[in-house]
Amino acid sequence: LNKFDEIFVISIDEKFTFSQFIKKPIHIIAHGLPEKNIIQNKNIDIIYVASENEHNIAAAKWFFEKAYPHLSKDIKITVVGKITKHINDYENVTKVGFINDLDEAYASSKIAICPMLSGTGLKIKVAEALSFGLPIVCNERGIDGLLNKTKKMPIKRNEFLKPISREHHHSLLLCWKIKTGLKKEIELERIKKYVDWFYQHHIVPHFEMEEKYL
Numbered sequence: 001l002n003k004f005d006e007i008f009v010i011s012i013d014e015k016f017t018f019s020q021f022i023k024k025p026i027h028i029i030a031h032g033l034p035e036k037n038i039i040q041n042k043n044i045d046i047i048y049v050a051s052e053n054e055h056n057i058a059a060a061k062w063f064f065e066k067a068y069p070h071l072s073k074d075i076k077i078t079v080v081g082k083i084t085k086h087i088n089d090y091e092n093v094t095k096v097g098f099i100n101d102l103d104e105a106y107a108s109s110k111i112a113i114c115p116m117l118s119g120t121g122l123k124i125k126v127a128e129a130l131s132f133g134l135p136i137v138c139n140e141r142g143i144d145g146l147l148n149k150t151k152k153m154p155i156k157r158n159e160f161l162k163p164i165s166r167e168h169h170h171s172l173l174l175c176w177k178i179k180t181g182l183k184k185e186i187e188l189e190r191i192k193k194y195v196d197w198f199y200q201h202h203i204v205p206h207f208e209m210e211e212k213y214l
Helices: 012-019 054-070 082-086 102-107 124-131 159-183 188-213
Strands: 007-009 026-028 044-049 077-080 093-096 109-114 136-138
Touching: 007 012, 012 026, 044 102, 044 124, 054 082, 077 082, 077 102, 102 109, 102 124, 109 124, 124 136, 159 188
Parallel strands: 007 026, 044 077, 044 109, 077 093, 109 136
Antiparallel strands: none
16 A cells, blocks of 8 residues: 555544554545435335354344344344344344345335444445435444544543553554564564564453453
8 A cells, every 4th residue: 555645545443554554645535325215115124234254243143142132023124145144033034145226125124233243444334324314223333434423522432441442552553563573674583472472461361351341
């Protein structure tokens, strides 16, 4: 990317990440979508669109184990995408592995969900659902990358989470340190020892804490 004069990204997260390694100007542009037609007679209560990457698989598992049991079985849920391969059969859940016209499905829905627990950057499916005027039920990860997360102010992390968030930054700095070490021709074995130490004493404990508490 340093070969280009300027870099354009679609989320604050991407700008922050790239700014650690790229010296060129980085600009944020909104992920634009055309205005969509809104259908009045909707026959899908909840729509859930996702692929089958590890973040989506974890999210779907959490939703159907923790949230779904609390929902009325009269609510009609349609799940679209390869994530359907990882979801059990339920009486009120329609699974559509492939759909020719996703726009029609969105337009026929009342609410969209995005139960993401991990991952960064703008969730394109959230932007797509918003373009149809759909309300979206999600957690904080679901709105990552949106330029204006709330009408009044950005969502603030709990005080307990701030040290954990700073550890994400420390991991990014590790990448910068590796790059700097290579540039200064530091011995590879020395760099490897430091990376191994950082992994064991910082990254592994960090993920263990996230798994236990978050």
